[in-house]
Amino acid sequence: MRARDLAQAYITIDKEAEALEAVGVLVEHDLPGLLVVDSAGQPYAAVPACDLIRALVPGYIREDPVLAEVIDEQHADHLCQAVAGRKLVDCLPVGRPLLPTAAPDCTAMELAELMARTRSPLIAVIEQGATGQGRLLGVITAAHLLRQLLHR
Amino acid sequence: MRARDLAQAYITIDKEAEALEAVGVLVEHDLPGLLVVDSAGQPYAAVPACDLIRALVPGYIREDPVLAEVIDEQHADHLCQAVAGRKLVDCLPVGRPLLPTAAPDCTAMELAELMARTRSPLIAVIEQGATGQGRLLGVITAAHLLRQLLHR
Numbered sequence: 001m002r003a004r005d006l007a008q009a010y011i012t013i014d015k016e017a018e019a020l021e022a023v024g025v026l027v028e029h030d031l032p033g034l035l036v037v038d039s040a041g042q043p044y045a046a047v048p049a050c051d052l053i054r055a056l057v058p059g060y061i062r063e064d065p066v067l068a069e070v071i072d073e074q075h076a077d078h079l080c081q082a083v084a085g086r087k088l089v090d091c092l093p094v095g096r097p098l099l100p101t102a103a104p105d106c107t108a109m110e111l112a113e114l115m116a117r118t119r120s121p122l123i124a125v126i127e128q129g130a131t132g133q134g135r136l137l138g139v140i141t142a143a144h145l146l147r148q149l150l151h152r
Numbered sequence: 153m154r155a156r157d158l159a160q161a162y163i164t165i166d167k168e169a170e171a172l173e174a175v176g177v178l179v180e181h182d183l184p185g186l187l188v189v190d191s192a193g194q195p196y197a198a199v200p201a202c203d204l205i206r207a208l209v210p211g212y213i214r215e216d217p218v219l220a221e222v223i224d225e226q227h228a229d230h231l232c233q234a235v236a237g238r239k240l241v242d243c244l245p246v247g248r249p250l251l252p253t254a255a256p257d258c259t260a261m262e263l264a265e266l267m268a269r270t271r272s273p274l275i276a277v278i279e280q281g282a283t284g285q286g287r288l289l290g291v292i293t294a295a296h297l298l299r300q301l302l303h304r
Contacts, residue, residue, distance in 0.1 A: 001225065001228070001229045002225065020302070023298050023301075023302055024302060026295065026298060027295060027298050027299045027302055030295055031295075032184055032201070032273070048271065048273070048294075049184070049273055049293075049294035049295055049298065050267050050268060050270075050271045050272060050273055050294050051268070051271070052294075052298065053264050053267050053268050053294055053297065053298065054264075054267075054268035056264055056301070057261070057264050057265050057268050061261065061265055062265070062268065062269075065265050065266075065269060068259070068261045068262045068264075068265040069262060071259060071261040071262075072259070073153065073154065073259050073260075075261070076153070076259035076260040076261035076262070077153045077259075077260055077301070077304050078304050079260050079261060079264055079301050079304075080298075080301045080302055080304065081304075107220070107223060107224070107225050107228035107229075108225075108228040108229055108231050109209070109213065109220045109223040109227070109228035109231060110220040110221060110223075110228070112205050112206075112208055112209050112220075112231055113209050113213055113214070113217050113220040114217075115202050115205050115206075116202060116203070116205050116206035116209050116214065117214075117217060118202075119200070119202045119203070119271055120202060121184070121200070121201055121202055121273070141201075142200075142201035142202050142204075142205055143178065143179060143182055143183075143201055145205065146175050146178060146179050146201065146204065146205065146232075147179045149175075149208070149229070149230075149231050149232045150172070150175055150176060150179055150232055152229050152230050152231075152232065152233075
């Protein structure tokens, strides 16, 4: 069992899309995270749902979590408005590997190690072409990997 | 909108259950993570799927990821056997807060901040009783929080 056998089709969203549209895609399809692509359709980032939520939290609260308590209910309920009109690419986390990727030949052990280390519920499987341009074969989610491993 | 309004019923699994049974529960219900309870039904841990996968990766590979490459495909395919016969409680990650919890009064901002900080796709909502014993009101997943916030 190799990454190429485990890769599945997955909904993608353009990094130039509106951040709120991205939230809508995640919610509508109940995804563990978003696969963000660039204008050429190349994978750009895999964003776990909790990292998308991070984008909604104001910087001063991320720095000093206790300040979350002083935001009243009404303002808290309109959290999503913080990213209204902003592009998805401008809401992605910084300082983390944006896109955990695996080569098609990777074994389940390599995939599991990568998922555990990055704490990402999705991994993009990318085949490197002769031109150096990668081709997306599909995505492996944590649930899918566990499903395939369970009865072996 | 407060944590008590957002809390939903969620499948629980006993910490003394077999780890493989826990993997089965996650896979069968396509959960973002597991809510682990103790023998009294009290919440004990919320385990994201990627942390459950972490339990399958041998310690020497977690310490030196490059070693994952030397495990052949056949052995990698039987990754789940690493936890066969082991209890779930013995497979939980160490050194991380095991259970992100919120009080029933928490606002969406406090929930979002907690989810972003812990990178957990699920939070347990717990009401502290007069006896100091907590009562589980339900769970809030990242997808559910985003769903409730999206159209406000």
